[in-house]
Amino acid sequence: MPEDNQDHKPVLHIGYLDSVRGILATIVVIYHFLNWDYHARTKVKIVNFVFNGADAVGFFFVLSGFVLAYKYLALKHEMDIGKFYINRFFRLWPAFFLTVVINALYHVSLHLELSWNTLFEIFILNKHRFWQEAALVRSVPFVYYVPGWTLVIEMIMSLFIPFAVIIGHKNKNYMWWLAGFFALATPGLLGMGAFLTNFVYGALVAAFYTAISGGEFRNTRLYKYRYLILLLGIICYSMRPLEKMFQLGSFYDEFIFGYLGYNVDYFSGFGSLIMLVFIIQSRRIQKVLELGILRFLGKLSYGIYLMHWLVVTWIFNNKGMLFSYFPGEKVAIPCLLVGCIVVTILMALPVYYFVELPFIRLGKRLTGKMRPTVMVQP
Numbered sequence: 564m565p566e567d568n569q570d571h572k573p574v575l576h577i578g579y580l581d582s583v584r585g586i587l588a589t590i591v592v593i594y595h596f597l598n599w600d601y602h603a604r605t606k607v608k609i610v611n612f613v614f615n616g617a618d619a620v621g622f623f624f625v626l627s628g629f630v631l632a633y634k635y636l637a638l639k640h641e642m643d644i645g646k647f648y649i650n651r652f653f654r655l656w657p658a659f660f661l662t663v664v665i666n667a668l669y670h671v672s673l674h675l676e677l678s679w680n681t682l683f684e685i686f687i688l689n690k691h692r693f694w695q696e697a698a699l700v701r702s703v704p705f706v707y708y709v710p711g712w713t714l715v716i717e718m719i720m721s722l723f724i725p726f727a728v729i730i731g732h733k734n735k736n737y738m739w740w741l742a743g744f745f746a747l748a749t750p751g752l753l754g755m756g757a758f759l760t761n762f763v764y765g766a767l768v769a770a771f772y773t774a775i776s777g778g779e780f781r782n783t784r785l786y787k788y789r790y791l792i793l794l795l796g797i798i799c800y801s802m803r804p805l806e807k808m809f810q811l812g813s814f815y816d817e818f819i820f821g822y823l824g825y826n827v828d829y830f831s832g833f834g835s836l837i838m839l840v841f842i843i844q845s846r847r848i849q850k851v852l853e854l855g856i857l858r859f860l861g862k863l864s865y866g867i868y869l870m871h872w873l874v875v876t877w878i879f880n881n882k883g884m885l886f887s888y889f890p891g892e893k894v895a896i897p898c899l900l901v902g903c904i905v906v907t908i909l910m911a912l913p914v915y916y917f918v919e920l921p922f923i924r925l926g927k928r929l930t931g932k933m934r935p936t937v938m939v940q941p
Contacts, residue, residue, distance in 0.1 A: 573637045573772055578861075579852035580626065583842065585860025587623055588867040591616040591710075592907055595871065596900050599879045611804040618803055618831035620713055624758050625835040627717060628765020631724045635941065636731040637772040644725045645936025651721045653926030656699070658918045659714050662869040663697045666707040669873060673880065710872055720762040725939060727766040732941055735770040742767045746829070757828035764836040768843070775843050789841070796837025802830040865919060866911030874907045 594616020601607045631651075635642045667685060675681050684690045695701035696711060699718055705711040730737050745763045749756030768775065780786055798805075806827065842848050851857075860867070878885060878899055889895035 573633075573776070575634075575638065577633070578858060579842070579849045580630065581861030581864070582852035582854070582857035583861070584623070584626060584864035585857055585862070585867070587619040587626075588864040588871075589860060589904065590614050590619045591868060592871040592875070592904055593900065594619070595875050596878070596903050599875060600882070601896075608804060608808050611807070612801055615801065615804055618800055618828075618835070621757070621761055621828055621831040622800075622835040622838070623713070624716065624720065624761035625765045625768075625832060625839055627720070628724065628727075628762035629769045629839065630765070631721060631762075632728055632731065632766035632769040633772060635728045635939070636735065636766065636769040639941040641941060642725060642728055642939040643930075643935055643937070644939065646930035646933060647725060648722070649930050649933075650923075650926045651718075653922045653929075654919075655714060655717060655721075657922040658865060658869055658914055659699070659708075659711070660697050661914065661918055662873075663693070663708050663711065666873055666876075667693055669876070670707050708869075708872055710868070716758045720759055723759065723762060724766065727763060729939055731766065731770045732939065738763075738767045738770045746833075757826060757832055760829065761832040761835065764832060765839070768836065768839055772843065775840055780844055786844075789844075792837055793841050796834040796841070798834070799830040800834030800838065802834075803827045860908075863908060863911040863915050866914035867907055870910040870914060871903070871907045874903050874910065878903055 593614040594611065597607050597610060597614065598616075634640050671677055671681055671685065685693050689695075691706070692701060693707070696705055696707055699711070699715045701711075727738070727741065730741055742760070742763045745756070745760040749760055774780055785792060842852070885899060886892065886895045889898060
């Protein structure tokens with residue numbers, strides 16, 4: 564954490580964190596592409612240490628907890644809980660619904676006869692449980708848009724943020740107790756304990772954002788050992804690829820997982836917390852993240868995450884045909900990976916400009932006309 568980070572007041576929008584989202588979304592694309600058919604290869608297991616898409620999702624949850632709580636805990640804005648929920652719905656669901664529709668149509672073209680009767684059965688009669696998935700109430704596994712379970716987590720965990728804000732307003736030091744409680748008491752909680760803990764980690768960072776981003780943090784013992792702590796965070800974040808690369812022994816498998824009930828998401832969430840704090844403290848990293856191309860990716864990050872599954876699925880469903888255009892696998896894989904990323908970004912563009920932005924604005928217009936609901940004062 565460099566010394567050149569100057570004290571500054573919190574701003575309304577932290578642009579460099581958008582870039583973090585864009586990088587994480589791109590990592591998910593690369594991860595799903597490489598692990599679709601090649602997950603057993605040693606080279607892919609090594610690459611997964613960098614392109615760790617499975618745990619990038621956990622980092623997304625920590626970021627979401629931070630971003631959702633930041634306005635209220637760092638900037639001290641009052642919160643209207645009803646309006647908060649409505650805006651969150653319009654931010655997430657319309658683009659997700661479009662994604663499920665597109666993936667359902669592709670699923671039909673692969674596995675069923677594409678006809679008006681089939682479409683009527685899926686979208687009207689709901690014979691294949693389309694509406695459960697589109698409404699984010701289908702139990703895993705999802706069928707049409709397989710990563711859709713993460714949006715269930717996002718929606719459910721968003722409901723908890725106002726309660727974290729209330730606690731943080733009461734006394735921000737209570738956030739330490741809240742984070743500790745969820746880290747220790749939620750293993751196995753409805754299958755979502757780790758994800759709820761990740762959101763609380765993000766809210767914890769939001770509560771202490773001013774201290775972390777300013778000079779106050781440099782006067783703590785943590786700052787002295789910042790690089791060792793960062794190394795610990797990277798190791799925790801990388802526990803999943805470490806599991807796949809090495810046998811970690813009975814203590815890890817039987818005591819940590821079997822007896823205590825922790826899964827690898829608890830480790831990656833804690834690692835994400837450490838890395839987020841490091842990014843907020845480091846002006847040098849922020850300067851890199853403020854590059855235009857990374858900000859651009861950040862703007863499209865949600866669309867990239869939504870659209871990539873269809874692109875990756877299509878590529879590997881047509882793998883034989885696509886590979887025939889290349890002299891060999893060593894050329895085909897990197898070329899198709901680049902193509903996958905480019906096509907995903909191109910598909911994310913209209914999603915952002917014609918779905919995300921209009922519905923975000925619609926949500927703000929609707930809440931702007933509403934009377935106050937339940938208010939949380941700083």
